[in-house]
Amino acid sequence: MSTSAQGIVERLRSILGLTPEAPVEQLKGYVEVSVDPASLRDAAAKLKAAGFDHVKSVTAVDYPDKKQIKVIYHASSMLDESLSGYVVGLATSVDRDNPTVPSLSGIWVSAEFQEREMYEFFGVNFEGHPDLRPLLLTPDLAAQRPLRKDFKVVEEDDYLKSTYEEYTSTKRWV
Amino acid sequence: MGTEGSQVQSLPGMQVRPLKKNLYEVAIGPAHPGSGHMRILVRVEGDVMVEVDPDIGFVHRTMEKLSEGRDWMKNIPLFERMAILDACNVTLPYVEAVEKLLDVDPPERAKYLRTLLCEINRVASHLYGFGIFGVFLGHSTLYMWAFGDREVFVELAERLTGARLTHTYPMFGGVRRDMPDDFGQHVRKAAAYMRRRLDEYAKIFLLNPNIRSRLEGVGVVSKSRAVELGLAGPNVRASGVRYDVRLAEPYEAYDRVDFEIPIYEEGDSLARAWQRVEEIKQSLSIMEQAVDWLEKHPREGFVHEKFWKTAPPIYKKVYAGEVPYASKYRVKMIPLYASLKVPAGRSFARTESAHGEITYYVESDGKDVPYRVRLVSGSYRNVIAFKYVMPGHRLADLPAIYGSFDYFPPEWDR
Numbered sequence: 167m168s169t170s171a172q173g174i175v176e177r178l179r180s181i182l183g184l185t186p187e188a189p190v191e192q193l194k195g196y197v198e199v200s201v202d203p204a205s206l207r208d209a210a211a212k213l214k215a216a217g218f219d220h221v222k223s224v225t226a227v228d229y230p231d232k233k234q235i236k237v238i239y240h241a242s243s244m245l246d247e248s249l250s251g252y253v254v255g256l257a258t259s260v261d262r263d264n265p266t267v268p269s270l271s272g273i274w275v276s277a278e279f280q281e282r283e284m285y286e287f288f289g290v291n292f293e294g295h296p297d298l299r300p301l302l303l304t305p306d307l308a309a310q311r312p313l314r315k316d317f318k319v320v321e322e323d324d325y326l327k328s329t330y331e332e333y334t335s336t337k338r339w340v
Numbered sequence: 341m342g343t344e345g346s347q348v349q350s351l352p353g354m355q356v357r358p359l360k361k362n363l364y365e366v367a368i369g370p371a372h373p374g375s376g377h378m379r380i381l382v383r384v385e386g387d388v389m390v391e392v393d394p395d396i397g398f399v400h401r402t403m404e405k406l407s408e409g410r411d412w413m414k415n416i417p418l419f420e421r422m423a424i425l426d427a428c429n430v431t432l433p434y435v436e437a438v439e440k441l442l443d444v445d446p447p448e449r450a451k452y453l454r455t456l457l458c459e460i461n462r463v464a465s466h467l468y469g470f471g472i473f474g475v476f477l478g479h480s481t482l483y484m485w486a487f488g489d490r491e492v493f494v495e496l497a498e499r500l501t502g503a504r505l506t507h508t509y510p511m512f513g514g515v516r517r518d519m520p521d522d523f524g525q526h527v528r529k530a531a532a533y534m535r536r537r538l539d540e541y542a543k544i545f546l547l548n549p550n551i552r553s554r555l556e557g558v559g560v561v562s563k564s565r566a567v568e569l570g571l572a573g574p575n576v577r578a579s580g581v582r583y584d585v586r587l588a589e590p591y592e593a594y595d596r597v598d599f600e601i602p603i604y605e606e607g608d609s610l611a612r613a614w615q616r617v618e619e620i621k622q623s624l625s626i627m628e629q630a631v632d633w634l635e636k637h638p639r640e641g642f643v644h645e646k647f648w649k650t651a652p653p654i655y656k657k658v659y660a661g662e663v664p665y666a667s668k669y670r671v672k673m674i675p676l677y678a679s680l681k682v683p684a685g686r687s688f689a690r691t692e693s694a695h696g697e698i699t700y701y702v703e704s705d706g707k708d709v710p711y712r713v714r715l716v717s718g719s720y721r722n723v724i725a726f727k728y729v730m731p732g733h734r735l736a737d738l739p740a741i742y743g744s745f746d747y748f749p750p751e752w753d754r
Contacts, residue, residue: 193685193686193687193688194437194440194441194685194686194687194688195437195440195687195688195689195690196687196688198686219567219568220567220568220569220570221570222570222690222697222699222716222721223699223701223714223716225701225712225714227703227711227712228712238701240688240699240701244567244576244581244583245567245581245583247582247588250583250588250589251588251589253688253690253699255688274570275568275569275570275724275728276568276569276570276721276724277570278724279720279723279724280716280720287404301396301397302396302397302400302753303397303400312402312405313404313405317405319402319405319406319409
């Protein structure tokens with residue numbers, strides 16, 4: 167595994183045309199490549215052309231300390247059996263206050279719904295997405311960006327509320 | 341829902357709203373008896389679907405957020421709630437991802453036990469899917485048969501783990517307990533029974549001319565389309581793609597058991613149904629191979645030494661057979677799990693669950709709770725197909741296509 171994993175790092179560098187200093191990390195279970203938001207679409211197109219034909223997972227991670235949100239596209243291949251054993255994470259970091267990332271659903275259709283999900287949970291604005299609207303949540307709840315770290319989960323207490331107003335005041339949505 | 345001046349017609353589980361001449365919007369669900377908790381907004385011209393918008397999220401429980409406030413161990417029973425019928429398969433990649441961060445490799449015996457339960461779950465889940473498929477097509481006999489036969493595998497899982505559905509069987513570094521002595525004979529009996537029943541399923545359902553006329557050539561997904569949409573699991577293999585995580589990146593004992601990946605080239609609803617029949621046959625064979633191996637090898641080491649050495653003496657005595665199980669001593673959880681801190685890092689793991697590939701991205705910052713867990717299940721990867729495959733078909737084909745994808749709403753909504 168280790169020698170072939172090294173092989174995939176080299177292969178990625180040549181696919182993406184990266185310099186030896188560019189960040190390609192061999193992590194546990196996948197290889198992560200970090201790029202600028204501006205060159206994200208270009209890198210995705212190169213990966214797609216090299217055989218990474220679908221996106222397994224679109225992940226956003228909130229880092230309030232660094233004031234960043236990282237978006238990772240985990241891509242792999244179904245048709246090319248020499249690539250299907252590997253997962254490549256194409257990652258980009260954007261400003262937390264105004265997270266704008268170019269949408270990759272034009273390149274990978276499989277990313278379309280997951281970008282909608284990251285939009286509602288983190289407020290990441292995917293530029294060029296064909297249909298950017300909340301997927302799982304109601305618009306009220308989506309506006310609060312529930313998966314960001316500053317959204318605290320308030321547990322409902324066990325006691326019945328005596329009035330309806332008191333009851334609804336504990337709800338985060340209407 | 342209705343606009344002013346338009347007549348809203350309501351059918352059971354459906355609302356219909358005219359948009360303009362000959363164009364209607366049909367809202368199916370969210371409490372349709374077959375569809376589960378999911379709404380599909382369909383625009384029909386005449387009775388041909390022109391636009392389909394799957395509106396999911398009715399059973400969303402914010403598992404990704406909840407997991408950030410729970411101990412590493414307590415997330416296993418949380419995550420298995422997304423698909424209790426497939427509990428081992430859906431929690432296994434989480435356990436594997438955390439094991440990668442802990443740098444712990446479970447003992448061989450644990451790997452075979454996990455493989456065994458994964459396949460029991462897969463058969464049970466496919467049978468559940470068949471039952472729902474039968475309801476969709478108005479074939480209530482298949483519904484009764486499949487749910488009745490699923491009970492055989494649910495009971496096998498109960499014998500192995502002590503719980504019918506929410507087993508919480510895989511743990512970090514191993515499994516929760518070993519199999520009972522007489523488990524092998526039950527597995528072989530169940531496998532022989534199910535093989536016979538599958539032939540009867542074919543006679544009454546898959547070869548039935550009524551069913552074939554509703555499934556054949558309906559909801560065709562070509563090979564390239566299936567890959568482009570990123571479909572997962574049996575659905576992508578029914579379109580001729582040779583991709584299975586058990587083959588692409590073998591986990592647990594899958595590189596040591598002998599099995600085939602069935603493939604159908606047609607890509608229609610009938611092929612997806614046959615695909616599941618063939619996969620059940622392979623699963624039965626894997627189950628038999630796993631119990632053969634487990635019976636031949638000594639009953640020891642089903643938890644990694646790192647955890648096992650912290651187990652209380654009574655725990656070890658029960659497993660050594662010195663103290664009868666279920667006597668006045670209760671076996672409790674190994675203490676190290678309660679205070680587990682996972683080294684900082686990022687990991688990614690995937691397995692092949694019954695509904696398709698399921699992936700977890702786990703990020704730790706060295707604390708006793710995860711920093712971020714991202715999980716994408718097979719059902720979600722398949723739901724995009726409704727938007728792109730259904731248009732062009734008649735509204736009456738919707739249940740056939742929906743059922744053939746074996747979509748399970750709670751698994752995606754999680």
